[in-house]
Amino acid sequence: MHSGLALRCDSRLLDRVAQTLLWLLAALVCGVFCWLLFDIVIEGGAGLSWSFLSQLPEDAGRAGGIASILVSTLAVLVVCLSVALPIGLGTAIWLAEYSDHLIVARWVRRSLQLLAGVPSIVIGLFGYAFFCRALGLGYSLLAGGLTLACMVLPLLVGALEAGLRAVPESLRQGAAALGLSQAGTLLYLLLPAAAPALIAGLILSVGRALAETAALLFTSGYVTRMPESLADSGRVLSVHIFDLTMNVAGGDHYAYTTALVLLGLLCAINALAKLAVRSIFSGKAERNEQVFSL
Amino acid sequence: MYRSRIDRLLQIALPLLALLAAVIVLLILWFLWLESWPFIASGDLFNSNSWHPSESQYNLLPMVLGTLVTALGAVVLAAPLGLAAALFCRFYAPQPLARIYRWILELMAGIPSVVYGFWGLVVLVPMIARWQGPGTSILAGILVLTLMILPTASLLAEAALEKTPEHWIAGAYALGLNRWVMVRHLAIPHAYGGLLNALLLQAARALGETMAVLMVCGNIAVLPSSLFNPVRTLSANIALEMAYALDTHRAALYFSGLLLLLTVLLLVLGAGRLRQEYKHA
Amino acid sequence: MNKLAILGYSWRKKWPFSERSISRLGAGEGSSKCEERFISSSSQFAQIESQRATPPSIEICNIDINYGNNLALQGASLSVKAGAITALVGPSGCGKSSLLSVINRLSDLQPCRVSGQVLINGSDIFGASTDVMMLRRQVGMVFQRPNPFPLSIVDNLRLPLGEHGVRDLVEQNDRIEKALRQVGLWEEVKMRLNRSALQLSGGQQQRLCIARALVLEPQVLLLDEPCSALDPLSTEVIEQLIIRLRGQYTVLMVTHNLAQAQRIADEVAVCWVNDSAGYIVETGPAEKLFTAPQHAITAAYLNGHQG
Numbered sequence: 052m053h054s055g056l057a058l059r060c061d062s063r064l065l066d067r068v069a070q071t072l073l074w075l076l077a078a079l080v081c082g083v084f085c086w087l088l089f090d091i092v093i094e095g096g097a098g099l100s101w102s103f104l105s106q107l108p109e110d111a112g113r114a115g116g117i118a119s120i121l122v123s124t125l126a127v128l129v130v131c132l133s134v135a136l137p138i139g140l141g142t143a144i145w146l147a148e149y150s151d152h153l154i155v156a157r158w159v160r161r162s163l164q165l166l167a168g169v170p171s172i173v174i175g176l177f178g179y180a181f182f183c184r185a186l187g188l189g190y191s192l193l194a195g196g197l198t199l200a201c202m203v204l205p206l207l208v209g210a211l212e213a214g215l216r217a218v219p220e221s222l223r224q225g226a227a228a229l230g231l232s233q234a235g236t237l238l239y240l241l242l243p244a245a246a247p248a249l250i251a252g253l254i255l256s257v258g259r260a261l262a263e264t265a266a267l268l269f270t271s272g273y274v275t276r277m278p279e280s281l282a283d284s285g286r287v288l289s290v291h292i293f294d295l296t297m298n299v300a301g302g303d304h305y306a307y308t309t310a311l312v313l314l315g316l317l318c319a320i321n322a323l324a325k326l327a328v329r330s331i332f333s334g335k336a337e338r339n340e341q342v343f344s345l
Numbered sequence: 346m347y348r349s350r351i352d353r354l355l356q357i358a359l360p361l362l363a364l365l366a367a368v369i370v371l372l373i374l375w376f377l378w379l380e381s382w383p384f385i386a387s388g389d390l391f392n393s394n395s396w397h398p399s400e401s402q403y404n405l406l407p408m409v410l411g412t413l414v415t416a417l418g419a420v421v422l423a424a425p426l427g428l429a430a431a432l433f434c435r436f437y438a439p440q441p442l443a444r445i446y447r448w449i450l451e452l453m454a455g456i457p458s459v460v461y462g463f464w465g466l467v468v469l470v471p472m473i474a475r476w477q478g479p480g481t482s483i484l485a486g487i488l489v490l491t492l493m494i495l496p497t498a499s500l501l502a503e504a505a506l507e508k509t510p511e512h513w514i515a516g517a518y519a520l521g522l523n524r525w526v527m528v529r530h531l532a533i534p535h536a537y538g539g540l541l542n543a544l545l546l547q548a549a550r551a552l553g554e555t556m557a558v559l560m561v562c563g564n565i566a567v568l569p570s571s572l573f574n575p576v577r578t579l580s581a582n583i584a585l586e587m588a589y590a591l592d593t594h595r596a597a598l599y600f601s602g603l604l605l606l607l608t609v610l611l612l613v614l615g616a617g618r619l620r621q622e623y624k625h626a
Numbered sequence: 627m628n629k630l631a632i633l634g635y636s637w638r639k640k641w642p643f644s645e646r647s648i649s650r651l652g653a654g655e656g657s658s659k660c661e662e663r664f665i666s667s668s669s670q671f672a673q674i675e676s677q678r679a680t681p682p683s684i685e686i687c688n689i690d691i692n693y694g695n696n697l698a699l700q701g702a703s704l705s706v707k708a709g710a711i712t713a714l715v716g717p718s719g720c721g722k723s724s725l726l727s728v729i730n731r732l733s734d735l736q737p738c739r740v741s742g743q744v745l746i747n748g749s750d751i752f753g754a755s756t757d758v759m760m761l762r763r764q765v766g767m768v769f770q771r772p773n774p775f776p777l778s779i780v781d782n783l784r785l786p787l788g789e790h791g792v793r794d795l796v797e798q799n800d801r802i803e804k805a806l807r808q809v810g811l812w813e814e815v816k817m818r819l820n821r822s823a824l825q826l827s828g829g830q831q832q833r834l835c836i837a838r839a840l841v842l843e844p845q846v847l848l849l850d851e852p853c854s855a856l857d858p859l860s861t862e863v864i865e866q867l868i869i870r871l872r873g874q875y876t877v878l879m880v881t882h883n884l885a886q887a888q889r890i891a892d893e894v895a896v897c898w899v900n901d902s903a904g905y906i907v908e909t910g911p912a913e914k915l916f917t918a919p920q921h922a923i924t925a926a927y928l929n930g931h932q933g
Contacts, residue, residue, distance in 0.1 A: 062789050063759075066525040070437060077433035080426055080495065081446065084453050087464050087492075141362030149359060161617070162367040168546075168613035169373060169606060170553025172580045176602045177373040179587070180380050201369050208366065234351040262457030265555035265580070269587050289459045289556075296463045296560060303467055310460045317455055512773040519732055519769070520786040520838065521762030530785060531775060 095311030098304055104312070108275045111299050112291065117309060119277040123192060123285030124261070126278060127271055130196020131260050132253070135203050139252075142204075143211030144237065167205035174202050175266040183270055190284040195271025202266055203256040210255060214248020215241060247328040254324035258317055264289040288313045377603045384596035396566040398586070398594040405601055407568045411576035412605070414483055414569070415558055416551040419490035423498050424544055426491070431502035436528055447503070454496035462560030465489035470561055478573035481563030486576065489557045494547040501546070505539020506532055538623020545616040549609045555580040579605050681845045681876040682747035683708040684729065689742035691724045691733070697903040698724050698738070704895050704909060711868065711877040713887035713912070716897030716927070721904030722880040723770075726848045729878070730765040731758050746846065763790055765846040766839030771855050772831035774823035774838070779815050782823050782834060783841045790842060805841035809833040809867055829860025836867065847871065849879040853886065865890055884928060888916055896924045 106116030142159070150156035178198030188194040218241055226236040242249070264287075272284025273294070286294070292309050295302030384390065384403070393404035430450065434443045466481075469488055474480030509532045517527040533540070555578075563575020564585060577585075579601045590598055684706035691699040699721030706712050714722045727733045731751060733740055744751045751761055775782050783802045792798055806812040811833050815826070823834055832852060839847060849868070853861040869890050871877055881887055887894055894916075895909040908921045919925040 062523065062526065062791075066523040069525040069528075073429050073433045073437050076426060076429035077438070077446065080430050080499075081449060083492065084449060084496075087456075087461075087468075090464065090468060091460070138362050138366055141359050142366040145359040145363040149356075150363075159363050159367040162370050164617060165610055165613055166370045166373075168549050168553075168609050169370065170555070170580060170609055172553065172555040172583050173373065173377070173602045173606045176380075176583065176587070176599060177376050180376045180599075181372065185376075201373075204366055204369065232349045232352050234349060234355055237355075258455055262455070262459075264457065264459045265584060268584055289457055292459050292463055293556060293560070296466055306463055306467075310463060313457060313460065317457075318452075321455065510773075512769065512771060513775060515732065515735075516769065516773040516775070516835070518735060519730060519762060519767040520842065521759040522786060522789050523759065526785075526789050530777075535776065 091307060091310050091314065094304070095307035095309075098308035099311060103305075103308060107277060108291075111302070112275065112295050112305055113299060113302055117288070117291060117312065119275055120286055120288055120291045120309075123271070123278050124287040126192045126281060126285065127195045127199060127267070127287055128257060128260055130193055130281065131199035131203060132256070134197060135200040135207055135256065136253070138200075139204055139207035139211060140249075143208050143215060146208070147212045147215035148233075148237070148241070163205040163208055166201070167209075169202075171202065171263060171265040174198060175269055177201070178266060178270040188282070190270070190272035190274075191282045192271055192278055192285050193281045195267045195285075195287070196281075198266050198270045199260045199263060202263060203260050206259055207252050207256045210248055210252025211245070214245035214252065217248065218244045250327045251324055254320055254327075257320055261313065261317060261320075262289060263287075264293055268293075288316075374603075374606070377599055377606060381596050381600035381603050384593055384600045387593060387596075389593065389597070390600070396582075398590070398597070401593070403593070403597045405579070405597075405604070407566050408577050408579045408582045408601065409604070410568060411483070411486075411562070412552060412578040412580070414576070415486040415490055415562065415578060416548060416554075418483070418487035419494060419551045420544065420548045422487065422491040423495045423547065427495055427498035427502055427543070427547075428540065430495070430499040431506055432528060434499070434503050435506045436524060436532065447500070450496045450499050454500060457556075458493055458554060459556040459560075461489050461493050462557035465492075465557065465561040473573070476573075478571075479563060479575060481561055481575050482573045483562065483569055483576050484572045485561040485563075486558045486578070487572075489561050490551050490554060493554065493557055494551050497550075498543050498547045501543035502536070502540050505536040505543065508539070509535050538619055542616050542619050542623075545612050545619065549612040549616070552612070553580060553605060553609050554578075555584050559584055681709045681874065684846065684876060684878070685743075685745040685748075686725070686729075687743040687745070689725060689728060689740065689744065691721060691728065692739040693737065700900075700903045700905045702742070702897075702904075702906050704906060706876060706878055707893055708876055709873045710892040711872055711879060711890055712893040712895065713891035714878065714880045714895050714897060715882070715884060715887050716904070716907075717899065718882075719902075719904070720897040720899045722897055723850050724904075726767070726850050726878065726880055729846070729848055730762050730767050732762075732767065734758070759790075763842045764844050765848060766842060766844035767848040768832070768836050768839055768850065768852050770851040772828060772835050774826070774831050774834050776822065776824055778820045779823045779826070779834065780819040782838055786838060786842055801841050801843070805837040808840055808870070809837045810863065811837060827860070829856050829863060832856060832860070832864060833867065836864070844875065846876045846878070849877065851880050851882060854882060861886075884930070888912060896921075896927060898923050898927070 103116040104121065105118050107119050108117060109115035142163075146156055146159065150159075175198065178194060178201070182188050182194040182197050183190060186194075188197075222240050222244060223236065226240055231239075267287055267290055271287060271290075273286055273290065274284050275286050275291075278285040288309060292306050292313065295306035295309065389401065389403045390405065393402040395402050395404050396407055430446075434446050434450075438446060465485055465488065470480040470485050472480075473482060473485055513531050513535075514527060517531060558578045559581040562577065562581065564577045564581055565575040566577045566582065569576045583598050583602055586594070587598055684704075686702060686704040686706070689699060689702040690697065702721070702725055704712075714725070716722055724733065724738070727736070728740055729744055729746075729751070740752075746765070750756070775785065777785065780802060783805060784798055787798050787801060792801065803812060806815065811830060814830065823831065826834060832855075836852070852868075853864050856864070865886065868877060868879070872892070879891070891912045893909065894912045896907045896915065896919075897904050898907045899905075908915065908919060908924045910920075915924060916928055919928060
C-alpha cells in the first residue's frame with residue numbers, strides 16, 4: 052500500500068517522541084533531586100563544625116549544637132534494635148525454617164505486611180496509648196525505642212527471612228546427614244551463611260528508624276537537654292529539624308545543618324552496609340559452603 | 346534426630362516470638378478502637394459543622410478532604426513521572442548512566458520525609474507564594490508528597506519492568522519493531538501488575554504521611570476552595586493537637602487515626618491481592 | 627469492510643495490545659461469529675503470486691565477532707546462494723548463532739564488536755545508508771525457543787504488519803491468512819484466531835513464529851535451530867515447511883542435527899572451534915560434503931566421529 056510509507060514514518064516519529072520525552076522527564080526528576088541535595092549541602096555545610104556536633108543546643112536551638120540530640124537519637128536506636136532484633140530474628144527463623152507446612156505462617160506474614168503499611172503517626176498514637184500510658188513509661192527514650200521497634204519489625208523480618216531462604220538446601224542436608232541439632236545448624240551454618248542479608252536488613256532498619264519523626268513526637272518527647280537515663284525524654288534528629296523549622300523563628304540555618312548531619316549519617320550507614328556485605332560475603336559464607344557441600 | 350534441650354527451647358521460643366510480632370497489628374487496632382470509643386459513642390461526629398474542639402465541634406470532613414486531595418494529587422503526578430523514570434532506567438539509558446540514575450533514586454528513597462517537608466517549606470513555599478496566595482497550600486503539599494513517593498515508585502516500577510522476558514524483546518527487535526513499540530505492547534502490559542502494586546503502595550504511603558504535609562500545607566482546618574488554599578490533613582491534625590488534647594478531643598483524634606489506618610490497610614490488602622493475581626509463571 | 631473489524635481496529639488503537647482487551651472484543655460477539663466475519667472479510671483469497679524480486683544472495687566476508695576480550699568467531703566467510711537452503715553445522719560454541727545475529731544486525735543490541743562485511747545483493751548491511759528496521763523486515767529470524775508474544779494469534783501477526791506500515795485491514799487479513807497457510811497453521815487455528823498464542827503447542831508456536839517472520843514478506847530467512855526445542859513430529863512438519871520455502875526465500879539455517887542438514891539443505895557450511903574461537907572449515911553442496919569432504923575435520927564431524 053502506498054500509504055505504507057507515510058505511516059511507517061508515524062511509527063518512527065512516535066519512537067523519537069517517546070525517546071525525547073522520556074529523557075526530558077528523567078532529567079527533570081533527577082534535576083529536582085539534585086537541586087534539593089545541593090541546597091542542603093551548601094546551606095547546611097555553612098553551619099557544620101565540630102562545635103556544632105559537640106555542644107548542647109542553646110536559645111531553643113538557634114545557637115549551640117546538637118550534642119544531646121545525637122545522644123538521644125543513639126539511645127533510641129539502641130533500644131529499638133535491641134528489641135526488634137531478637138523478635139525479628141526469631142520470627143524470621145520460624146517463618147523460614149519451621150513453619151512452611153503451617154497455615155498460621157500465612158497469617159503471620161499477612162500481619163507483618165499490614166504492619167508495614169501502618170502510617171507512622173498511627174504507630175505514634177499506639178505507642179503513646181500503649182507504651183506511655185498503659186505501660187506507664189511516660190515520655191521516654193524507652194517508649195520511643197519500643198515504638199520504633201514496631202515500625203522497623205516488618206522490614207527486619209522480611210530481609211532476614213529472604214536471607215535465610217536464600218541459603219542453599221545442600222547446607223541443611225549436609226548438617227542433617229552429620230546429625231547436627233537444629234540449634235547447631237542454625238548457629239554455625241545457616242546464620243553465618245545468611246549474614247550478608249542479616250546485615251543488610253539491620254542497616255535498612257537503622258536507616259528507616261533514623262528517618263522517623265511522627266512516631267516519636269509523642270513517645271520519646273521534645274526536650275533538648277542531655278538525657279541521663281532511658282527513662283528520660285529526649286529529642287531525636289528528625290524531631291529537631293521539625294521543631295527548628297516550624298516552631299523556632301530564625302531556626303532555618305541550623306535546620307539545614309541538622310538535615311545535613313542526618314543525611315550524612317544515612318549515607319554513611321548505607322556505605323557501611325555495602326562494604327560489610329561485600330567483605331563478609333566473599334569470606335565466611337563461601338568457606339562454609341565449601342566445607343559442608345555434598 | 347537428636348534433640349538437645351536447646352532445640353526444644355527453640356521450638357517453644359520461636360513460635361512465641363513470631364506470635365508476638367504478628368499480634369502487634371492487632372494490638373494497634375485494638376488500642377485505637379479503645380481510645381476512640383468515647384468519641385464514636387458520643388455521636389459528635391455527625392452533629393458538628395466544623396472542626397473547633399474548644400467548642401465541641403468535631404467535623405472531620407475538612408481534614409479528610411485535605412488528606413484525599415493531597416494524596417490523590419501526589420499519585421496523579423508521581424505515576425507518569427515514576428513510570429518515565431523507570432522506563433528510562435530500564436530501556437532507554439545506556440548502562441553506566443542507568444546505574445548512576447538508579448543509585449540516585451535509591452539515595453532519594455532514603456531521605457526522611459521531614460527533610461522533604463523542610464526543603465519544601467524553605468524553597469517551594471516561597472516560590473508558590475510569589476505566584477499566588479500564602480504559599481503553604483494544597484499545591485505545596487502535592488509537590489512535596491510527589492517528591493517523597495517518586496523514588497520508591499520508580500524503583501518498584503523498574504523492578505517490575507525488568508521481569509519482561511528477554512526472548513520477547515529479542516523477537517520484537519528481530520521483527521524490526523522499534524523500542525517504543527516493544528515497550529508499549531510488550532513490556533508495560535506484562536509489568537501491569539507490578540506497576541499497579543507500586544502505585545497502590547505509594548498511595549498508601551502518601552495518605553499516611555504526616556511530617557511533609559504538616560510543614561507545607563498551612564494547617565487551616567477549613568474546606569479549601571482552590572489549590573492555593575492552605576489545608577490540614579488527618580495526620581497533621583493528629584500531630585498538631587495530640588499534645589494538648591483531652592477527653593473527647595483526644596478520642597476524636599484517635600478516631601481519625603483509626604480512619605486513616607483502615608483506609609491504608611485496605612490499600613495494602615488490595616496491593617497484596619493484586620500481587621497474587623498478576624503472578625506470572 | 628465489516629463493521630466489527632473497524633470497531634476492533636479502533637478499539638485496539640486506544641488500548642495497548644493485550645489478551646484481555648482482544649478477548650473482550652471476541653466475547654462480545656461470540657468468538658465463532660467473530661472468526662466467521664474475519665474469514666469472509668478477507669476477500670477472495672486469490673493466489674496472486676507477489677511480484678517480488680527473486681531472493682538475494684548473501685556474501686559474508688571475513689566476519690570477526692568479539693565479546694569483550696573473547697574472540698567468538700574468526701574470519702568467517704561464506705557465500706549464501708540465492709533461493710537455496712544453506713545449513714550451518716558444527717558443535718556448540720563455534721559462533722554459528724552469533725553469525726546469524728550479525729546478518730539482521732541483532733548483534734547491535736549485544737555487547738560485542740563485529741568487523742568484516744556482509745553484502746546482501748551487493749549492499750553492505752553495515753553501510754551508513756542502511757535502514758536497520760527495513761533490513762530486519764527483509765531479513766526474518768526465527769529463534770531456537772518459540773517466542774510468540776503474549777497476544778492473540780492474530781495480533782501476533784497484526785502487530786508487525788501495522789508497525790511496518792500495512793494499516794489497511796483487508797490487506798492485513800490477506801497477508802495474515804497467507805502466512806498462516808504457508809506454515810500450515812491456517813486450518814488448525816482459523817476458528818480461534820482471537821485466543822492467546824501461548825495456548826498453542828510448542829510445534830504450533832514455532833510455526834506461528836515462522837509465520838510472523840513470513841508475514842512481513844522478507845527475502846531472507848534466518849533460522850536458529852528452529853526444531854531443537856520440538857518433538858520429532860513437529861520437527862518433521864517444520865522441515866517440510868522449510869523445504870517448501872526453497873526458491874522463494876534465501877534460507878540460512880543453524881542446526882545441530884546432521885541428519886536434518888542432510889535431509890533439507892542444498893548447501894552446507896561446517897564450523898569448528900579452535901582455541902575457543904569459531905571458524906568456518908569447509909563449505910559446499912550438501913551431497914558433496916557428506917560424501918566427499920575435503921577437510922579432515924569435516925569428514926570426522928559429518929561422519930559422527932567427533933562433536
